Amino acid sequence: MKIAQTIPQARAICPAFRAEGQRLGLVPTMGALHEGHLSLVRAARDETDAVVVSIFVNPTQFGPNEDFAKYPRNFDRDCELLEREGVAVVFAPSAEEMYGKGSATWVEVEGLSERLCGKSRPGHFRGVATVVAKLFQIIQPDTAFFGQKDAAQAAIIRRMVRDLNIPVGIEVCPIVRDPDGLALSSRNAYLTPEERKSALALYRALKRAEGLFGGGERDTTALISAATKELSGEPGVRLDYFEIVDPDTLDPQPTINRKVLVAVAGFVGKTRLIDNILLEP
Numbered sequence: 001m002k003i004a005q006t007i008p009q010a011r012a013i014c015p016a017f018r019a020e021g022q023r024l025g026l027v028p029t030m031g032a033l034h035e036g037h038l039s040l041v042r043a044a045r046d047e048t049d050a051v052v053v054s055i056f057v058n059p060t061q062f063g064p065n066e067d068f069a070k071y072p073r074n075f076d077r078d079c080e081l082l083e084r085e086g087v088a089v090v091f092a093p094s095a096e097e098m099y100g101k102g103s104a105t106w107v108e109v110e111g112l113s114e115r116l117c118g119k120s121r122p123g124h125f126r127g128v129a130t131v132v133a134k135l136f137q138i139i140q141p142d143t144a145f146f147g148q149k150d151a152a153q154a155a156i157i158r159r160m161v162r163d164l165n166i167p168v169g170i171e172v173c174p175i176v177r178d179p180d181g182l183a184l185s186s187r188n189a190y191l192t193p194e195e196r197k198s199a200l201a202l203y204r205a206l207k208r209a210e211g212l213f214g215g216g217e218r219d220t221t222a223l224i225s226a227a228t229k230e231l232s233g234e235p236g237v238r239l240d241y242f243e244i245v246d247p248d249t250l251d252p253q254p255t256i257n258r259k260v261l262v263a264v265a266g267f268v269g270k271t272r273l274i275d276n277i278l279l280e281p
Contacts, residue, residue, distance in 0.1 A: 003090045007098075010091045010138050014052065017088065018140075026141035026168075028132060032072035032186035033081050040145040041085045043173050049086040052139050058081035061097050061127030072189050098134060100106065105134045109156045109163070111141040114229045115250040116152040116263055117274065120240050128153055129160050136161075136168050143169040147176075149183050149221040151261050151276050155248055175275070181207075183275045190271040198236025199268045202275045205230045205242065209262050213279050218256045220244040231266065242266035242273065248277065256281060 004010040017024050024178060027040045044051045055078055058268030062068035075092065082090055106126050112118075113125035136144070146154045154172045161168055177185045181203040184194070205227040212223055227242050244253050246263040259280040266273060 001079070001090065003079070003092060003096070005092055007092070007093065009139050010052075010089070010093075013089055017050040020255050023142040024048060024139065025051045026135065026139050026144040027051065028135055028144065029053060029144070030057045030071065030186065031056055032074060033076050033078045033190070034176075034184045034186065034188075036083060036147055036184040038081065039176050040147060040173050041082065041087060041137055043171060044143070044145045045086060046139075047171065048143055051086070051088040052091060052136055052141065053082055053192050054091040054093075054139070056091075056093055056098065056131070057239055058098075058127055058131045060099070060130060061124050062162070063121055063123065067187075070154075072186050087160075090114075091135075106130050107160060107164075109159050111251050112152070112156050112159055116241065116243060116245070117265060118152070120265070125153070125156050132157055133160065133164070133166070136166055138250045141168055143171055145171045145173060148172050148278075149175045149185070149274065149276065151247065151263060152250060155250055158248070177203075185272050185273060187273060189266060195236060195248065195269045195271065198234055199271075199273055201231055201237045202264050202266055202273060203233035205264055205276045206262055206275060209244075210277055210279060213256065220253055220255060220260075223262075223274065224257075227262075227264070231264075236268060238267040240267065244279075 002013055004013055025162050027044050027045030029037050057071050059068055107129040108126045109129055158170050182199055208230045209223040209227045209277055212226055231237055231239050242264045244260050244262050247252055247255055253260050261276055262279055263276040
């Protein structure tokens with residue numbers, strides 16, 4: 001496994017795979033890897049010939065009062081896990097490498113970037129779109145792999161790729177959960193044992209909406225009301241949003257007559273967690 005820490009190094013390594021006729025898969029991450037990330041690596045390994053994993057805690061997607069400084073980092077452990085998974089290249093640049101002095105160019109997907117997490121995290125998706133566009137330019141993968149847990153991010157990346165005619169396939173892979181239903185997240189490391197119990201309310205709320213949908217309810221106001229009532233019974237959770245939207249446009253849906261994304265975000269202690277499910281008649 002090769003490790004590239006600069007853009008020139010990555011640009012020297014990656015074309016060699018394509019020159020040999022190999023399809024290149026990219027898994028963008030911020031490190032602190034868990035089974036959710038590794039499931040993306042395995043999907044990339046199954047569908048492409050050589051896998052590149054980026055490890056970069058992107059400062060431009062964090063707000064001024066968010067957890068950039070304390071975001072979990074364990075590069076050596078991450079590399080051990082990736083080598084075991086047969087990853088070909090790890091791209092691990094510094095912030096200075098990715099954003100040169102005086103950098104003033106941004107990628108912003110208007111409309112979508114202000115929805116779901118974008119409402120409470122202004123500028124977050126601008127940072128995400130910019131860094132992913134940079135990674136696509138540097139690595140030039142055939143296919144990039146993202147997790148369904150970050151569903152809004154995936155919708156924004158799909159739109160960016162379409163609008164900018166970037167020749168990269170986008171694969172979105174299922175959420176990986178602990179046996180009790182908690183969606184895997186690097187930020188779960190922040191949770192105390194008591195907070196982790198409280199965090200399960202997010203998934204319970206999603207399952208409450210899913211259960212009512214399974215019973216025939218199609219009015220999203222009723223589903224959201226029942227789910228938020230479920231959450232209100234857990235004092236350890238402060239709700240950010242619970243919404244039912246189109247998976248591609250992120251527009252709120254009044255009724256469910258086609259596939260929808262049911263998305264939730266909330267604070268458990270000081271930790272902000274997200275989760276979602278898809279429902280389809």
